[in-house]
Each structure stands twice: as C-alpha cells, then as structure tokens.
Amino acid sequence: MDVILLERVEKLGAIGDVVKVKDGFARNFLLPRKKALRANESNKKVFEANRARIEADNASRRSDAEKDAGSFKDASVTLIRQASNTGQLYGSVAVRDLIEALEADGHKVAKNQIVLDKPIKSIGVYEVKVALHPEVSVAVKVNVARSPEEAEMQAQGVDVMASMFERDEAGFTEDYDPNAEPGATAEVQSDDARADGEQAQG
Numbered sequence: 001m002d003v004i005l006l007e008r009v010e011k012l013g014a015i016g017d018v019v020k021v022k023d024g025f026a027r028n029f030l031l032p033r034k035k036a037l038r039a040n041e042s043n044k045k046v047f048e049a050n051r052a053r054i055e056a057d058n059a060s061r062r063s064d065a066e067k068d069a070g071s072f073k074d075a076s077v078t079l080i081r082q083a084s085n086t087g088q089l090y091g092s093v094a095v096r097d098l099i100e101a102l103e104a105d106g107h108k109v110a111k112n113q114i115v116l117d118k119p120i121k122s123i124g125v126y127e128v129k130v131a132l133h134p135e136v137s138v139a140v141k142v143n144v145a146r147s148p149e150e151a152e153m154q155a156q157g158v159d160v161m162a163s164m165f166e167r168d169e170a171g172f173t174e175d176y177d178p179n180a181e182p183g184a185t186a187e188v189q190s191d192d193a194r195a196d197g198e199q200a201q202g
Helices: 023-030 041-071 095-104 148-155 160-174 186-201
Strands: 002-005 018-020 036-038 076-080 088-093 120-122 124-133 136-145
Touching (some): 002 041, 041 124, 041 136, 095 136, 120 124
Parallel strands (some): 076 136
Antiparallel strands (some): 002 036
C-alpha cells in the first residue's frame, strides 16, 4: 500500500514522503496512529492543503521534545529485582517498570515512547532508547541489580556477574588435594588417613 507520511517514521521517510509499505503495517500501525494517510488523489490534495500546518505542528512538537530531552541528560534509573545466582531475573523488566521508575524520577513518558526490543531478563546495566518525538530520542541508563550495593558497583563499571564467578572459582581451587583419589574430597581423604593411623597404633 502507498501512504503519505504525516510525521517522520524511522527507516521509512520524512513528512510528506509517499512510501510503499506492507498492508498490515499500514492498517495496524500507521493509519490508526495517524502517522500516515493512504496515498490516493483526494488525500494528496488534503495533505498539500494542510502541509504548512502539519509541518508547523511537527516543528512545535519537536521543539517541546528537545526541551524535554534536556531533562533526560545523564538520566538513569535503578531497579532492584530478585535474581538467581547466575543473574537471571525471576520475571523480567518490561516497559511498564521503566515508565514507573522514570516517573518516580520526575520524567513523564508514554508507553509508546520507550523502545525496548525485548524484555530485560538478567542483572546488568542497559541503555534504553526513549523516543520523545519521531526526530528526538534520548538514551536512559537502566541499572538492574539485586541490591543497592550491587547497583552501586555496577554503576562504577564493575561486572558483578564476572566477579562473582571469579570468587566461586577461587573457592573451588583451595580445596583441591592433589593426593586425593579421583572423586574423593580432602575431607574423606583425611578421615581415611586417621583410620589408618588408629589401626597402626592398635
């Protein structure tokens, strides 16, 4: 289907461009959200007659968005979540969680402005795009951790999961006894040695 864009649409074009899109995309997204009109003769005339107003509206919305973007400078939110030892969250961080966290910090955002390709499912620091306007977007740092201390470490650039695995590995190497039978732990070995010693004395 050919449509006339009423605002800039990423990867498609700018206001007034006539572009060919899949019918489903036009019917389910562009047309109901008033981002485009079907490109027929009457709509082309309507668009041209209103072009100046449409462009002026867009420019004023864009300048509002640019002002808002200033308040997002270095914006970051911290979400404390329960997670397994491997850092996998019990559940996930979705758009709704991000909106609540941003609003708590005084940023007003709509659901359709948060660009989250897939839910966040493990702890770590993520960069999430917030599209305040088709031509203005900002990046928000999202720090997902199991405790405020962990969030603080991640904010300083520490890879919490990597440092945890290093700790675990170090723990295992200390208990290794080169003389132990394969599969026997140091404890079992020392019990056997004690039993042998008692028999020798008897």
